[in-house]
Amino acid sequence: MKYGFAGDRQLSVEILSFLINEGYKPSFLIVGDSKSSSHKQELIKISGLEEKSIYNMSFMNDPKNADVLNDYEVDYIFGIHFPYIIYENVLSIPKIGFLNLHPAYLPYNKGWHTPSWAIIDKKKYGATLHFMSEELDGGDIVAQAEIEVEPCFTANELYKNVLELEKKVFIDALPELVSLNPKRIQQSGKGTSYNKKALSRIQQIDMDNKILPLELIDKLRALTTNDVNEAAYFIVDGKKYSIQVNIIAN
Numbered sequence: 001m002k003y004g005f006a007g008d009r010q011l012s013v014e015i016l017s018f019l020i021n022e023g024y025k026p027s028f029l030i031v032g033d034s035k036s037s038s039h040k041q042e043l044i045k046i047s048g049l050e051e052k053s054i055y056n057m058s059f060m061n062d063p064k065n066a067d068v069l070n071d072y073e074v075d076y077i078f079g080i081h082f083p084y085i086i087y088e089n090v091l092s093i094p095k096i097g098f099l100n101l102h103p104a105y106l107p108y109n110k111g112w113h114t115p116s117w118a119i120i121d122k123k124k125y126g127a128t129l130h131f132m133s134e135e136l137d138g139g140d141i142v143a144q145a146e147i148e149v150e151p152c153f154t155a156n157e158l159y160k161n162v163l164e165l166e167k168k169v170f171i172d173a174l175p176e177l178v179s180l181n182p183k184r185i186q187q188s189g190k191g192t193s194y195n196k197k198a199l200s201r202i203q204q205i206d207m208d209n210k211i212l213p214l215e216l217i218d219k220l221r222a223l224t225t226n227d228v229n230e231a232a233y234f235i236v237d238g239k240k241y242s243i244q245v246n247i248i249a250n
Contacts, residue, residue: 001024001075001076001177001178001180002027002072002073002074002075002076003019003024003026003027003074003075003076003077003078003094004026004027004028004029004030004069004072004074004076004077004078004093004094005019005026005028005029005030005043005047005077005078005080006029006030006031006057006077006078006079006080006082006084006086007029007030007031007039007043007078007079007080007081007082008031008032008037008038008039008040008043008080008081008082008083009038009039009080009081010039010163011080011081011101011163011166011167012039012043012080012081012082013039013042013043013046014167015078015080015101015167015170016043016046016047016080017046018167018170018171019078019174020046020047020048022174024178025047025048026047026049027053027072027074028049028053028054028055028069028072028074029043029044029047029049029053029054029055030055030056030057030060030077030082031043031044031054031055031056031057032056032057032082032083032084033056033057033058055068055069057084060090061087063087063089066087066089066090066093067089069090069093070093073095074093074094074095075094075095075096075180076094076096076097076098076099076177077090077093077094077098077099078099078101079098079099079100079101079132080100080101080170081101082100086098086132088134091132091133091134096180096182097131097132097139098131098132099129099130099131099132099142099177100129100130100131100132100137100139101127101128101129101166101169101170102114102127102128102129102130102137102166103115103127103159103162103163103166104118104125104126104127104128104137105123105124105125105126105127105128105144105145105146105147106128106130106137106141106144106187106191107137107138107187107188107189107190107191107192108121108123108124108125108191108192109121109123109125109191109192109193109194110136110137110138110191110192110193110194111136111137111193111194111195111196111198112194112195112196112198112199113155113194113196113198113199113225113230114159114162115155115156115158115159115162115222115225116155116199116222116223116225116230117192117194117198117222118149118158119149119153119155119158119218119221119222120202120218120219120222121192122149123192124146125146125147125149125158125162126144126145126146126147126162126165127144127145127147127162127165127166127168127169128141128143128144128169129141129142129143129144129169129170129173130142130144130187131184136193137193138187139187140184140185140186140187141184141185141186141187142173142176142177142182142183142184142185143169143170143172143173143176144169145165145168145169147161147162147165150249151247151249152247152248152249153221153247154221154222154224154225154244154245154246154247155221155222155223155224155225156224156225156226159225159226199223199230202219202223203223203230203231203232203233204232204233204234204235205219205232205233205234205243207234207235207236217245217247219232220232220243220244220245221245221247223243223244224244224245224246228242228244231243231244
């Protein structure tokens with residue numbers, strides 16, 4: 001199995017380490033630009049690749065440059081928590097496909113802030129390994145698993161749990177990937193999809209509107225992430241008050 005790796009965040013470090021420990025070293029590495037990438041240097045170090053086989057996403061965004069990857073003749077490119085738009089000229093490079101590991105149970109929760117919307121929408125939640133296509137998170141599914149959204153989970157707690165599930169889904173799928181004949185299950189139904197800005201539209205609590213207790217609790221825990229700027233808030237006398245919650249199961 002020959003593959004290229006595109007990643008960022010801690011999970012990508014863990015997945016790349018797992019692949020290398022299993023005897024599968026990447027042919028090339030695509031990392032984020034220095035301004036936004038959190039684990040770029042760690043991925044470069046782990047990969048053991050020469051500088052000529054390491055590419056920044058800004059370089060890959062130029063259609064003329066993407067052709068350089070064709071020379072590697074890889075079976076896959078694995079995209080692990082790589083928050084960039086991947087264009088068709090890159091998607092078409094691997095012989096089998098560009099695979100993405102997504103923290104959601106597709107077709108539900110395509111796009112951003114998946115734990116928050118899982119709580120709000122009360123849809124199935126989990127982790128999915130899927131082929132990438134030009135449609136956002138719309139490609140065929142290779143493997144997926146579901147996680148129960150407990151009533152005490154905040155979005156932050158749910159995300160921590162789904163990270164472990166994502167890793168398990170990928171590890172369990174490795175034998176099938178190595179066979180070079182992974183199953184492809186077409187996504188059924190439209191599902192749900194949210195862009196990055198959608199969360200901001202539900203953050204403010206209107207003090208003049210009535211809301212059911214359970215609906216309010218769900219909103220507060222869905223907006224309790226690792227970023228207080230994503231928290232629910234209310235405004236009194238022109239002053240903004242943010243709310244994050246901690247729910248304890250007795």
